[in-house]
Amino acid sequence: MRLAVGLARLAATIAALALALAPHLSHLPPWVSGTVAAAMAWRLAAERRGWALPPRALRYGAALAGTLAVLAGYRTLNGLDAGTALLAVMAGLKLLETRAPRDHAVLIFIGYFLGLAALLYEQSLARLAWVLLVTWLLTAALARVHRPSGADAPVQPFRLATRLLALGLPLALVMFLFVPRIEGRFWAIPASEQHSSSGIDEQMSPGDVAELGLSDDPAFRAWFDGPAPPSELRYWRVLVLEDFDGRTWRRTMSALDLRAPQIEAAGPALDYRIALEPTGRAWLPGLDTVVGWPEELAMRARSLQLVYMDRTLSERRRVTSPLSYSLRSSVAARVSPELLPPDLERRDLALPAGRDPRTRALAATLREGARDARELVARVLERFRTEPFSYTLSPPRLGADPVDEFLFRTRAGFCEHYASAFAVLMRAAGVPARVVIGYQGGELNRYGGYLLVRQSSAHAWNEIWLAGEGWVRVDPTAAVAPERVHGGRLTRELAGEVAPGFLFERYAWLAELRAGWDAVRTAWTERVVGFDPALQARLLDALGLGGRGWQGLAFALAAGFALGAAVLTAWLAWELRPRRGDSVDAAWARVCARLARAGLPRAAHEGPLDYMRRACAAAPASAGLLADFADLYVALRYYPGARPAARARFLALARTLVPRLSPYAGRR
């Protein structure tokens, strides 16, 4: 079979497919991207040069090899990463045999799927814009592909695609608003694709970090019902680490303890809502001590699964799409003030044997001179402040006794170093202590009225247990770099290094611009990306269909479809209405109608010249005029360069002819 598809058609399909693939380049293995690119280039060259496409055995072999290679690379074919890679490989191999429209359609469908996958990876406005562009191109390619062979007139595929998508938009909106969302999943998402892009790890080993990368990406946003707490109180707890092996702090399994701690709330409660960016982890940040969630927001809070004994929160599953939840916190609550259960106390005092001897000795010294734990804390912090400790994002690596090395040799590090060293000192001195990791600070966005907390605000601090006071927060980093806490963010001057976002601190208008854009993005995330059953229910309530569950949704959907169909039908009918021609057509129609009434209707097969010739014979009195009339009509209609004068003459002739043809009708 000769290649049935033209180069243009092929190029359109390949271009759309390539753009659909573009967002995936960052996570596709290079061999996949390379294979697809090579297949595209080869196929285009083959089309131009008329090369034969590879034989069937080779294609099947390549398909099998490609599948196996993806399987080997990902150990699965399930899930987003492996699925996307497989789609890309199949697109490349399909290209090798693409000739018939059906092959094109397969490629285009793969392209749509790649667009979908790109949205599963990221739901930003920019990503959506890209996918819409790709969708438009793919639809145009589809419009190009289906055309029956030998179709005569060119149909502008891009205009067609624009039209279909634009006319479909209202209905798509109806479906978006009223198609019920499900809670839960049809099939499990493999753990491998939970991307750990967030700044918070589940463990902490400061000695092993040589360069702390601070991402300026948003971590979450928080809306407070009242005023937000001052920046020195914005400690967002995510995880509590209590197990220490001399190098690494880990969350203990016993932290999964669900015993409710004794909490004495003091001071006003803060009600707020957090919109969390996807983290790929189940942990949820909460401000200081979470004491509950407001009753009126209980519905949203239902998705929250677990509140642990250490007052950290987690979802039922890893957070892979934006998540919103409401909480009530207290910044002055006392947690377990009376009693620390003995098993927990043992855990919070444990240190690995034989590590960090100098630190233990220092702890003993400090302990001896201090009257109580409070004074001990003050002495440790005093030491951090007065000795030449410095804050840096690129600390030296630490060896076998990392705390000793940090406290007595390097004396340079970031929050994790200080938190780790502080906790070890406290434990060695007999004060139960633990490390808390989370976020500190947050910038107020006045356009959106929320606090934005960035990944670069990730922080580590400590909590120590004091009899009668319970768990008390101590932030040793603040002793070294108070700006870290009070300014909310690191500055370049402070760290002596380039911290992310320093440009925005230098130029206020840039910061304003960024805040505005963030407010737009946040609204997008909240309203569109975060559109959930709760928002859907609110929308139904607003429409007066509330309280009926899926019946309300079904009714709204049906009504939307019916209305859409009616509007579309009317629109198409109006658009495809028979056009009343211009004045030339109208004049021609008048003369023809006059002749028809005189018993000389135009036959269906008759061209204008033949018809008028017949008319001339039947009405010799007007023969000359009719002949001119016919000639002018043909010239005006079929000769592209007809002059305006011809038109005027034609219309004048029509005016003369219409009355003249009447007596002729009478004579008959």
Added chain:
Amino acid sequence: MRLWRQRLGARIAAWSRRRHGADHGTVTITRRRVYILPTRLGLAYAAMLFAMLLGGLNYGNNLALALTFLLAAAGWVAMHECHRNLVGVTVAPAGTRPPFAGDQAEFAFNLAAGSARPDLVVASGEDRARALTVPARGTATASVRVPTARRGRVQLARLRIESSFPLGLFTAWTWIHPELDCLVYPRPAPRDRRAPPPQTEPGVARDGRARGEEDFAALRGFRPGDPPRRIAWKAYARGGELVVKQFVGAAHAPVTFDWASTPGGDVESRVARLARWIVDAEERGDRYALLLPGERVPPGAGIAQRNACLAKLATFRLPAAAAGGGRAA
């Protein structure tokens, strides 16, 4: 399976004929008679959308759902467009081109709509015409072919006009039952030396020379209907206009092709013989008349004369059964 499909097809055809009746003359395709079904591509598209929907719901990803809904809505609009593309098109018979028996009869139709209608396919039975576009103003002409076996008449019982514009996800179609006839000329008998065409009587030729020795006289411009063998191809090949050689002596007295003068045999072979003579005479540019028992065509020349004579022959002494013609669905 195939038989089953054929039977089903026949039943549907009979049903549509009953439902819509015969369509004589110009037909305007109304909403009532346009049918629409998804194509294979459309079904694949629907399957793709379903998979996308499951994926979007599973991941709880609103933008993925939005993309799915947008594509679904575009498909839905495409369905409306596809249906609408046929509604309002007028189909007018625009003549037939009679074939020789064994060739294909051609039925032409003029399609107009008053607004542009792309990618219409006019089909009859196995024959599918090229896709054509009805312009916003004016008409498009489509012709369908119907195979013939014997002289007489062939009928075009049913015409299918379909379109899968704009995306090929749906096919909308309508059936029209024009019940048009087309003449089928008898296939001329092979040239045979033993049955030479009758000549004009000797001596009637103006200068008495034998045929074929006419003097070349002049060139004149080509007119439609001029026999190709008279065209001065050499002059044309040199880059000139299409001109026709004229010969002195071509203006013979008319020959009469008489039924009685054909060599014996059955009706069909005699008709075929006459057809051969007529076709040859027309190619030579002769003037001739046709005389059949009970019918005659007065002398004349040119393509109109040929067609008039062949038309007489097409239906001459036709068994009643064949006169109705072979139907073509």
